[in-house]
Amino acid sequence: MPTYSLAAAVNAELDIRKSRFIALVVPVADRVSAMRIIDGLRAQHRAASHVCWALMAGGQSGMSDDGEPSGTAGRPMLEVLRHHELDGVLATVVRYYGGVKLGAGGLVRAYTDAVAAALKNAERIERVALVNLQIEIDYADEARVRRWVEQQAYILAESSHSSVVRLLVHLPAGALDAARAALRDLTQGRIRFPSLVP
Template structure:
């Protein structure tokens, strides 16, 4: 089972007059990661570089954001891999201080910034999510909605038409049991898609 961060973590280092702000946070996927990178850019409009790396569900990505190729994104990615994390975005914001660090110095700086942020990070098991789609008559749909909330799942999304289509988000390991519970609850009248 893969692990992700319990909450965002951050660090700040000063290396030869440049400030490096390291940030690591849990993300669901690439789209969520790119949204977070855009937010970090907005928060730091004066930054020289906003470099990042992502590991999420088998997808990875990285950006050197104008630093020499391989000196920022790749080192951040390697630190995430070394910590055996998934569903994590690592971002390092650099404010240039006027002293060039050279390729080796940049690799060390970006590695240290993200590693320092992760040093005391709490990790949690990353559980895959699934969606149970239930099409049912109004009365049965209401029973399914009450059941989902009672089980501790988020309020199902609902589309109302001749029937009701409910989307129940739940942990993937619970999908089989949930399918059986919904079939029992509706006495087999609901159409269940997984």
């Protein structure tokens, strides 16, 4: 089942019984970059009552009610991201309290609706899992292999030159076996694939 990220950040603002809910949903690489965005929002909205968030980022997912009653903000926001099959995405909602209590059910609806409103205009893009392929080749094969990597639109992440040429290529996980076979053909079997040291 595919997962998606966003092509760009999206936002929305809702006024619910005098409270302002400002939603921002952004694509993020990891939890560290998500925390940077949250810190930035806290600095930008110092007068806000709450800055709640939900992060879908594989093993780094998380959420915060930021002082709202437990389970009324972060979890509902996370559920919206799950429902949209999103990953690598941070949803934040800044709330300015307007003086009227919404109750637990009202808060769940407000935070859910704020994120859903932002996502109405979102362009989803399919997330493709990338893997690293380490390559060792002779100098004679370097230009040919580099040209092939470029033609496939893969990412040449690193290269080093010693007695052999070592290249590190990022490519979609599903293309790994075919890439190895194509590179063996291209170098008439001279290429080597040392395993990556974790």
